[in-house]
Amino acid sequence: MKHLNSAQAKKRLVDGNQRFVNSTAALHHEFHPHRHTKDTQDQAPFAIVLGCSDSRVPIETIFDQSFGDLFIIRIAGNIVAPSQTGSIEFAISKFKTSLVVVLGHSNCGAISAAIDECINKTNLSGSLHSVTDRIKPSILPLISLNLPNHELMDKAVEVNIINSVKQLQSQSTIIKDAIYNNKLAVIGANYSLKSGAVQFLA
Ligand SMILES: [Zn+2]
16 A cells, blocks of 8 residues: 555545445455455554544444554553553554544543542542543543533543543654654544544544
8 A cells, every 4th residue: 555644544534434434334344364465464554543442443444444554552541651652653663654543432431430530539440540540630620610421421532532642742752753754643533432423633
């Protein structure tokens, strides 16, 4: 595949999601090993996606993309922690991929857990804190607004996406340099479980 700049890469995702929403997706996502042997040679993903682990958000499917197209990092709440940043830096350095998308989604369980922790002071078990501790700073300013539950949830999802984008844009020299040299864009996007549509935030 020829190298795409960030605008071309975004358009390919927008078009793919449109096909998914319209039920005209080109791919049926069947796996035939002999058809994909070319993918064992090398890869040239046109976009990097940092998405949530939620089982209802299969990233290749919602963008109607296939083998070798997307470099995907999935973690609950699409949070930015050092290993996520490192994976993204790897893809940028190795494949010269020009677009990073932070993909959040409606009714995210990780966001819901973080809201619950803030409001009800619930105690999460095990290592769950390592996820919610990275979400809580984004949503704390919203808690005092006394919004209706669904509105608080929607806004928390969006602000968490935006904060992940900002962290990626500011915390990594490799990412900062690529953006400065017009070789990379980092943008947010929000997937609706209800409609299947992805709304790009930039
Ligand atoms: Zn989620």
